[in-house]
Amino acid sequence: MSKQSRIYGAVEAGGTKFVCAIGDEGGKVLKEERFPTQDPASTLARMRSFLRGGSEEFGALAGVGVGSFGPVQLDRRHAQYGCITRTPKPGWSGTDIVGGLAREFSCAVGFDTDVNAAALAEHRWGSARDVQNLVYLTVGTGIGGGALVDGKPIHGVMHPEIGHLYPRRHPRDTAFPGICPFHRDCMEGVASGPAIQARSGATLADLDAAHVQWELEADYLGQLCAQLVLTLSPQRIVMGGGVMKQAQLLGPIRQRMRHWLAGYIDRNEVLSPDSGYVVTPGLGDRAGVLGALALAIDAAAVA
C-alpha cells in the first residue's frame, strides 16, 4: 500500500438535500455531489452510486460517515440501529440509512445525527477547536441541536432534540399559534424559518430591521441559548442554518440570553457581549458534510 493518505466517504443526509463527498484525514474534500432528497430507494441508490464512483476514482474507502436528519436510532445494540425511526417525512419512517454500507465498502461506518456531526466538524476544523463541550444549533427549516461533551457526541436515551423545548411567549407574539405539529409553539414552532414565514408572510431577510419579527426571533433564540447554558453547560454555542445567515441576529441573541439568565450565571466568558460564546459556524454551510467526514475518520480509527 502506498503512503498516500486514507480516503473516506461522507454523507450529509438531509431532509431536503443529500450532500455526498470523498475526503481525506485533514478535512479536504476531493469530490462532492449534492442532490434533492426524494424517495428513500432512489435517494439511497444515488448515495451508494456516488460512493462507489469515489472509491473507483480515489481508491478503497477507509471509512464511511453518515450524518442524518432524524430522529434516528443511534444505539448499536438496537435492531433499528442506523435507521430513521419515525418522521413526518412521507416514506422515510423506518428507513435504514447505513445498512449494507459496511459490507459493500468493506470498511467502518460512522453514523450520527446531522447536528451531532456538524458539532464534531466545528470542533475539529471550525469555530470550536479550543473547547471540548459545545452545542451546534441549526435554525432553518426546523430547529435542531447536537452536543459534544468531552469532545464526543451525546446520545443517551436518544439524542438531544433541542428544537422542541418551549420558550416563554413574547408579549408581542401572543396571537400566533405556532406551527409545530407536535407542540404548536415550541422553539421550532415559533422561531424556525417556516414559523417566521407563517407569522410575517416573509423571510427575515425581507423584513425591515425595525419589524417586530427581528425582536421575537432574537428573544426566542436567546431563551434557547439560556436553556442550553442551564442544562448542557456548553463552552460554546455555534448557530448555523438558513435563518442564521442574518448574522446581525447574533448580538441581539447574546443580549436576550443574558436577559434570561438574569444574573444567576456570572461567568464572563458566557456573558460578555464580545466573548465569542455564541458564534456562527466557522465552516459555514460545510459543517454538515465535513461532520460526516469526521464520523468516517473516527469510525475507521476505532475499527
Place this chain on the structure above:
Amino acid sequence: MSKQSRIYGAVEAGGTKFVCAIGDEGGKVLKEERFPTQDPASTLARMRSFLRGGSEEFGALAGVGVGSFGPVQLDRRHAQYGCITRTPKPGWSGTDIVGGLAREFSCAVGFDTDVNAAALAEHRWGSARDVQNLVYLTVGTGIGGGALVDGKPIHGVMHPEIGHLYPRRHPRDTAFPGICPFHRDCMEGVASGPAIQARSGATLADLDAAHVQWELEADYLGQLCAQLVLTLSPQRIVMGGGVMKQAQLLGPIRQRMRHWLAGYIDRNEVLSPDSGYVVTPGLGDRAGVLGALALAIDAAAVA
C-alpha cells in the same frame, strides 16, 4: 502495607448541613458525622477535624472527596478551583472548600457539585447502575441537578444549573409571583419546598391530595423532566430531595412529562408509565455523602 482495603474521606458540603464520612472502596461507611453549616471558618475546621480523626482511627486516607453546594469552580486550571464562587449564602462567596486538603492528608482530592456527586453515587450503587447517561435532580430547599454522560459528571463552562430553567406557568397558578431572587418564577421559584410553602402556607405533606398544589408540583416537575429529555437525553432521571419524599408524586410527574413531550419522543423506555425512567434515589438521603465517597475513590484511582 497490609492487604486491608483503602480508606477514604467523604464530605457532602450542603448549604444547611455538612455530612462527613470515612468509607471504603465498596461504598461502606465506617464512621459518619453531620453538623449544621455555620460560618465558613468554623464549618471547614470541623470538617478537617473529622477527617483527621478518621485518618487517626482507620489509617491514612487514600483520597478525599467533596460534593459541594454551588455554584462552584470546577476548572482545575482556574485560580478559583475548588471554591464556591458567588452565592447568596452570607459569608460563603469565594470560600475555598478543598484548599489545603491535599497537602494535609497527602492524598488525591476530588471535588464536584453535590448533585453531580449524587448522580455518581446513584450510578455506582443506586438506581442507575445499568445506564451511563443520567440526571440526578434534587427538589427541596432549592432545585438542582447533576448529570453524567458516559458515566462521568458534566462540567462544561460551569456545571448544569437545571433548577433555574423556566417552566410555562400552570393556568391555575397565575397569581403566585415565584420566589427565586434571580428569576422569580423559574422552576426553583415555583416548585421548590420554600415555593410550596410561600404559595400554600404548608408543606406538600400537610396538604390534602386534592389540593391544587399537588397538581402544580407534578406539572412543573414533569415539564422539567421533559426539558431534560430534550437536552441531556438521559437514560434515567433520579429525583431526590425533601419534596420527593412524597413518592406519590412520581406517577403524576411521569404523566405530565409525557404530556409536555406531546408525542414527539416515541421511545417506550421514556414514556411507559412503569418503565422506571423517572425514579427516586436507590440510596435515599445517602446519595450525597456516598457521591463524595465516589469522588474520593475516583480521584485516588487517577492520581
